Every structure is written in structure tokens, then in C-alpha cells.
Amino acid sequence: xxxATIRDVARRAQVSVATVSRALNGIEHVSDxxxxxxxxxxxxLGYVPHAGARxxxxxxxxxxxxxxxxxxxxxxxxxxxxxxxxASAQGYLLLLSNLHGGAEQAVLALRAMRxxxxxxxxxxxxxxxxxxxxxxxxxxxSILINTRDATRSHPAIHLDNKAGVRAVVAHLVELGRTQLVxxxxxxxxxxxxxxxxxxxxxxxxxxxxxVIMQGDxxxxxxxxxxxxxxxGGHRFDAVFAxxxxxxIGALERLQGSGLRVPDDVALVGFDDIPLARHLGLSTxxxxxxxxxxxxxxxxxxxxxxxxxxxxxxAPELVVRTTSSAGAIQ
Amino acid sequence: xxxATIRDVARRAQVSVATVSRALNGIEHVSDxxxxxxxxxxxxLGYVPHAGARxxxxxxxxxxxxxxxxxxxxxxxxxxxxxxxxASAQGYLLLLSNLHGGAEQAVLALRAMRxxxxxxxxxxxxxxxxxxxxxxxxxxxSILINTRDATRSHPAIHLDNKAGVRAVVAHLVELGRTQLVxxxxxxxxxxxxxxxxxxxxxxxxxxxxxVIMQGDxxxxxxxxxxxxxxxGGHRFDAVFAxxxxxxIGALERLQGSGLRVPDDVALVGFDDIPLARHLGLSTxxxxxxxxxxxxxxxxxxxxxxxxxxxxxxAPELVVRTTSSAGAIQ
DNA sequence: ACGGGCTCTGTAACCGGTTACATGACGCAC
DNA sequence: GTGCGTCATGTAACCGGTTACAGAGCCCGT
Numbered sequence: 001x002x003x004a005t006i007r008d009v010a011r012r013a014q015v016s017v018a019t020v021s022r023a024l025n026g027i028e029h030v031s032d033x034x035x036x037x038x039x040x041x042x043x044x045l046g047y048v049p050h051a052g053a054r055x056x057x058x059x060x061x062x063x064x065x066x067x068x069x070x071x072x073x074x075x076x077x078x079x080x081x082x083x084x085x086x087a088s089a090q091g092y093l094l095l096l097s098n099l100h101g102g103a104e105q106a107v108l109a110l111r112a113m114r115x116x117x118x119x120x121x122x123x124x125x126x127x128x129x130x131x132x133x134x135x136x137x138x139x140x141x142s143i144l145i146n147t148r149d150a151t152r153s154h155p156a157i158h159l160d161n162k163a164g165v166r167a168v169v170a171h172l173v174e175l176g177r178t179q180l181v182x183x184x185x186x187x188x189x190x191x192x193x194x195x196x197x198x199x200x201x202x203x204x205x206x207x208x209x210x211v212i213m214q215g216d217x218x219x220x221x222x223x224x225x226x227x228x229x230x231x232g233g234h235r236f237d238a239v240f241a242x243x244x245x246x247x248i249g250a251l252e253r254l255q256g257s258g259l260r261v262p263d264d265v266a267l268v269g270f271d272d273i274p275l276a277r278h279l280g281l282s283t284x285x286x287x288x289x290x291x292x293x294x295x296x297x298x299x300x301x302x303x304x305x306x307x308x309x310x311x312x313x314a315p316e317l318v319v320r321t322t323s324s325a326g327a328i329q
Numbered sequence: 330x331x332x333a334t335i336r337d338v339a340r341r342a343q344v345s346v347a348t349v350s351r352a353l354n355g356i357e358h359v360s361d362x363x364x365x366x367x368x369x370x371x372x373x374l375g376y377v378p379h380a381g382a383r384x385x386x387x388x389x390x391x392x393x394x395x396x397x398x399x400x401x402x403x404x405x406x407x408x409x410x411x412x413x414x415x416a417s418a419q420g421y422l423l424l425l426s427n428l429h430g431g432a433e434q435a436v437l438a439l440r441a442m443r444x445x446x447x448x449x450x451x452x453x454x455x456x457x458x459x460x461x462x463x464x465x466x467x468x469x470x471s472i473l474i475n476t477r478d479a480t481r482s483h484p485a486i487h488l489d490n491k492a493g494v495r496a497v498v499a500h501l502v503e504l505g506r507t508q509l510v511x512x513x514x515x516x517x518x519x520x521x522x523x524x525x526x527x528x529x530x531x532x533x534x535x536x537x538x539x540v541i542m543q544g545d546x547x548x549x550x551x552x553x554x555x556x557x558x559x560x561g562g563h564r565f566d567a568v569f570a571x572x573x574x575x576x577i578g579a580l581e582r583l584q585g586s587g588l589r590v591p592d593d594v595a596l597v598g599f600d601d602i603p604l605a606r607h608l609g610l611s612t613x614x615x616x617x618x619x620x621x622x623x624x625x626x627x628x629x630x631x632x633x634x635x636x637x638x639x640x641x642x643a644p645e646l647v648v649r650t651t652s653s654a655g656a657i658q
Numbered sequence: 659a660c661g662g663g664c665t666c667t668g669t670a671a672c673c674g675g676t677t678a679c680a681t682g683a684c685g686c687a688c
Numbered sequence: 689g690t691g692c693g694t695c696a697t698g699t700a701a702c703c704g705g706t707t708a709c710a711g712a713g714c715c716c717g718t
Contacts, residue, residue: 002468003443003466003468035444047466047649048440048443048466048467049443049444050445051441051442051444051445052381052384052390052444052445053385053444054384055381055445056385058382061381062441063424063445069387072453074403074406074409074603076344076406076409077403077406077409079407080406080425081405082406084425084427088426088427088429093424093426093441093445094424094425094426095392095422095423095424095425096409096413096423096424096425097417097422097423098413098417100417109376111378112380112391112422113380114332114377114378114379115378115379115380115381115382115383116380116381116392116422118386133611137332137377138332138375138377139331139332146379168550230630248607265464274403275603275604275607276576277373278604278607278608279607
């Protein structure tokens with residue numbers, strides 16, 4: 001026997017579907033008598049409303065689509081946690097889609113959301129805003145997180161990479177370090193680009209040496225960068241990795257090579273994933289969950305109205321043992 | 330101007346909606362002429378099909394609902410990652426719902442899924458299977474993960490806590506430890522219960538002392554348990570925490586108290602979250618992502634057919650430095 | 659020339675809800 | 689008793705797709 005529909009309930013309660021609908025949605029003008037019979041029928045039939053059908057006629061789904069790239073572990077859970085917190089507080093569900101491939105894949109993923117969600121949060125640091133904007137279903141309110149080339153076509157939240165990086169460089173300079181190394185993330189990634197560029201600028205401004213090594217945001221690439229530096233005989237007294245994952249890889253390799261951290265080499269990461277605290281890794285705190293929460297809150301509050309312009313999400317330097325003061329002088 | 334519908338496309342291409350639908354779904358018996366005109370109209374109107382409406386008439390949503398409790402960080406992301414991997418490989422989306430409250434809240438969360446998803450994965454270690462089964466919409470294929478009191482009413486996957494715990498105790502005994510402590514998880518949680526019970530049984534079997542401290546799966550409770558033991562003057566040479574979070578809290582407190590790990594006290598956790606590897610924490614590897622992947626794969630493969638019975642997910646002991654051999658003897 | 663089969667197309671019903679509008683019953687004031 | 693307002697209810701259209709069924713046009717064999 002297939003699932004009961006509202007018409008089955010109506011038949012059993014000997015009323016019309018309109019009355020059932022009104023009763024179930026708590027609308028007035030339904031007699032107590034009818035209400036009781038409907039409640040009985042619902043119970044007897046085990047009726048559960050069909051949310052899909054409801055969404056269709058209401059043109060409202062109570063769901064928000066979330067499209068994320070392949071994120072390194074903790075970043076993913078933190079941002080989803082933040083969104084979920086806000087979403088469930090406001091009675092929304094999250095429809096999750098991962099962006100594995102390139103722009104064509106993105107088109108499919110975004111279009112699949114149309115008619116399923118009331119709004120969309122898209123994080124695509126490897127795609128241009130043009131690509132994303134072109135793929136977005138027209139009438140779907142959307143917020144972009146950390147997408148490059150802001151054309152202001154959609155409301156967006158950007159992480160203030162520049163401020164974070166400047167704080168790191170200032171901190172390292174204050175520690176007396178003069179030979180800085182940056183381990184960068186993948187070149188297509190907008191955050192990686194911004195961090196590398198801000199690093200170069202800040203180093204120039206403070207008048208310290210700087211070298212940039214190529215990484216890919218994954219842990220092994222941090223270790224590989226250290227290997228390459230040591231093999232090349234390059235001298236350095238501070239390493240700033242574009243994310244914590246790579247910093248952790250670098251940390252293990254540095255210690256494995258007999259270098260003392262922070263005495264010989266100071267080390268700072270970016271993101272402040274939970275692991276960082278446990279390892280004593282200095283880093284830039286992004287408050288990832290808060291970022292997700294904020295994106296969702298903004299999207300929900302803008303559902304009716306118009307919304308535009310960018311917002312900056314400000315990070316904050318957290319000094320721990322891998323770059324504590326009082327070492328070299 | 331509202332979003333274009335299939336009827337708008339049909340009008341513009343001067344064909345019927347049936348032809349448009351056939352063309353867009355790649356069904357045969359559509360002339361090249363019609364196909365072209367439809368493609369043009371789609372492009373000109375920026376038409377994107379309405380997935381919700383499609384689901385309604387197909388009675389198929391290509392989405393899977395995932396209902397999880399409040400999970401400690403890494404566990405959450407790992408299990409969702411595994412599910413997402415499998416889901417996107419098979420063209421499904423994930424609809425996420427967190428289970429914050431108790432049984433009544435669960436009813437609402439589960440019912441909200443009806444008509445939105447083709448199947449459901451429910452993880453509710455704090456609820457009984459009766460409660461969950463009662464809340465599940467009747468016609469919705471579902472898989473339960475780690476829900477208590479298997480009544481076999483629904484297919485389920487259970488983590489083999491007993492096997493994992495026995496391996497831990499055997500390992501500790503082999504290290505020569507004789508005074509074991511277990512830091513348990515919240516009493517309502519079925520995994521916590523099973524682990525505590527298995528611990529008691531295994532300790533009895535091996536003839537070693539055992540004490541059970543109450544924790545709540547969060548990190549501070551691990552530290553608190555150590556404090557309580559030390560304050561009470563209790564002697565022990567091994568600690569087994571019911572999850573890695575608490576083990577980490579315990580580790581920091583042990584070291585902070587001047588005890589050597591593993592020399593004075595061996596320490597083992599449960600789950601093998603990524604952090605465990607970095608801290609050298611011995612633990613029981615659950616392969617969380619694989620668990621999620623497996624649940625999803627099983628659900629999808631069972632969508633047409635019937636499916637029943639339980640499956641066990643086997644964990645595996647991972648020995649690292651917090652319980653390495655060669656210390657005490 | 660005709661019937662049969664094939665391809666292409668359109669009409670309209672259907673999926674399961676919501677709701678505008680119409681209707682009927684009732685109470686109340688005159 | 690009539691007229692009006694209010695409340696409870698039902699009918700049917702609608703949301704935006706899919707698809708069964710019917711029909712039109714064409715080719716082909718006999």
C-alpha cells in the first residue's frame with residue numbers, strides 16, 4: 001500500500017482536502033469536530049505530509065543549498081557546523097553538494113539546486129565569479145564565499161586574507177626574523193593567491209627577505225617544501241604556511257631535521273583548525289564556523305529583500321609556541 | 330520577471346511541453362529541427378528545470394536524507410565526507426539535518442524528510458530503535474547507524490564496539506598493565522554503553538583491576554576524570570577513553586601532572602580521528618568515512634529491493650606512542 | 659490504392675499539496 | 689420575515705514538471 005496522501009485523509013475523515021490542509025497548517029475556521037476527525041484519520045493512516053509537493057505549491061522549500069569544493073577536513077566540518085547551527089535555528093535544512101570538478105561540473109551542481117532550495121551558498125575559491133554567476137540559476141538568491149574577481153553581481157563574503165597575512169609578517173619581524181619563507185597553496189585558489197601576494201607585499205614593506213615555495217594545501221606539500229629548502233641549502237628563520245595543514249607537515253619535517261621550533265625557525269599557519277591548538281601552532285584564526293553561520297544568516301535575512309555588496313570576514317593572529325617570543329633575539 | 334518554466338520554453342520554441350520534456354531528457358523521437366529550436370529557447374530564456382517539480386512527478390528526488398546527532402568535530406566531517414563521496418559518485422545529493430533535541434524533535438526532523446529524499450540514513454546513538462522506527466515515515470527506505478535495541482525492523486549498521494574494546498584490553502594486558510581505568514561516554518549513548526560494558530567484561534576475563542569514570546565524550550571530561558583519579562589517590566597504569574576527544578583531554582592532564590605516557594600510564598582512545606595520529610595517540614580505528622560510504626552505498630543499492638538484517642562495521646587497534654611497548658615491562 | 663508500421667507531436671491527466679472563490683448555514687438586528 | 693455578516697466547508701485551479709494515449713504524416717510492400 002502506497003503512502004497516504006492528503007486526499008486519503010480527507011476521505012477517511014469525511015471532509016474535503018481543503019479542510020484537512022487548513023487543519024494541519026493551523027489555520028482558523030475549522031470546527032473542533034472536523035479537527036478531531038482529521039487528527040484521528042492522520043493517526044490511523046500514518047499520514048506524513050509530502051514536503052516536496054508542499055514546496056511546489058508554496059514556492060518555498062525551507063532548504064538552503066550549500067555548494068563547497070573539496071575542503072581539507074576540519075575546515076569542511078567547521079563551516080558546515082556553523083551553517084547548520086543557524087539553519088536549524090531558523091527551521092531550514094541544508095542540501096549539500098560537493099564541487100569535485102571544474103566549471104562544467106559546477107554548472108550541473110548549481111543547476112541541480114533550482115527548485116529544491118530557497119537560496120544558495122557557494123564557495124568556489126578555484127573558480128572565477130563570472131563562471132559561478134553564469135552557472136547560477138537566475139532567480140535563486142545566492143551568496144558567494146571567497147570567489148575571485150568580485151564583480152559585485154552577487155552578495156559575497158570575503159575572508160580578509162591581506163589583514164591576516166600582514167599581522168603574521170609583522171609578528172615575525174617583531175620576533176627579529178629576517179629571512180622569511182612562504183609555503184603557498186594551489187595557484188588557482190584565490191585564497192592562496194591573495195595570501196602569497198599579501199605576503200610578498202608585507203615582506204617588501206618591512207624590508208625582509210622573502211621566498212615563496214609552491215604547495216597545495218595538503219600536509220605532505222608542507223613537508224616537501226621544507227625538504228626542498230634544506231636540500232637547496234637555503235637559509236631561513238621563519239616559515240609562514242598558507243594553511244595549517246601545510247604548516248603541520250612543515251613542523252614535523254623541521255623537527256625531524258633537528259631544527260628547533262621556534263628557536264631556529266618560527267612557524268605560523270593559517271585557519272586555526274582544532275589541531276593547531278593541540279600542536280601549539282601559531283596561526284591566523286578564521287573562525288570558520290562563524291563564517292558559515294554568518295553566510296547563512298545573511299542569506300536568510302536577504303531572502304525577501306535585495307542585498308548586495310561584499311562583506312569582509314576579519315581573521316586574527318593567534319600566537320602559540322611555534323612562534324613564541326624570547327627565542328632568538 | 331519570474332523564472333521561465335517548461336511551458337515558456339515550449340511556447341517560444343513553438344512546440345508542446347511534451348516535446349520539450351522529451352528533448353531535455355534525451356528521449357528519442359524528437360526531430361533535429363525541434364531539438365534545435367528548443368535548445369535555442371532554453372538558452373534565450375535561461376531556463377533551468379525545476380528539480381522540485383520533477384521530483385514530484387517522478388516520485389524520485391535523487392537526494393538522500395542524513396540525520397545525525399551533534400557529533401564531535403572530526404567524526405562529523407569524516408562520516409559526511411564518506412557519504413558525500415558515494416552520493417556524488419551515484420548522482421545523489423545529501424540533505425542534512427542535525428538532531429539537536431530528544432525524541433519529539435527527532436520525529437519532526439525525520440518527518441520533514443518525507444517527499445524530499447529517496448532514502449534516509451539515521452544515526453541516533455542516544456535514541457532507541459523503537460523511537461526512531463516510530464518516527465520514520467512509513468514508505469521511506471532507511472538505514473540506521475548505531476541505534477540501540479536492534480529490533481531488526483530496519484536494516485542497520487552497527488559498529489563492533491565489543492571487538493574494538495577487547496583488542497584494547499588485550500593490548501594493555503600484554504603491555505603488563507594491571508590497573509585499568511575506563512573513561513566512559515554519556516550514559517544514554519549506546520556506543521558509550523557498549524564500550525563500557527565490553528571493557529568491564531574484558532577486564533574481568535583477563536583478571537585485571539578496572540575502574541570506570543564518567544565522561545561525556547568531550548575533551549574537558551577526559552581531563553576531569555584524570556583529576557578525579559589523582560585527587561582520590563587512585564593508582565592506575567593504563568587509561569582507555571571511550572573516544573579520542575576524551576583521551577586527548579586525559580593526555581594533556583596526565584602530562585601536566587608530571588606522569589610519563591606511556592611509561593607511567595598507557596593511554597588509548599577510540600575513533601582514530603586525524604588528531605590522534607598527530608599526537609601519537611593509540612586508538613581504535615573506526616574508518617569513519619568508510620562507515621558513511623558503506624551506509625550510503627547500501628541504502629542506494631537497496632532502494633528498489635528489500636533489505637534487512639544488521640551489518641557489523643569492524644574497527645581495528647592502532648598502536649602509537651601513548652601505549653608503545655618496551656616501557657614498564 | 660490501401661493497410662500496416664514507424665516516427666514525431668500534442669492534449670490532458672497526474673504527482674500531492676495550497677488556496678481563491680463560491681456556497682450554505684446560522685445568528686442577529688431590524 | 690428579510691437582509692446581512694460570519695463561519696465552516698467544498699470545488700477546482702494551480703505550482704512545474706512527466707507521460708499515456710491518440711493522432712498525423714510518411715514510407716513501404718503488395
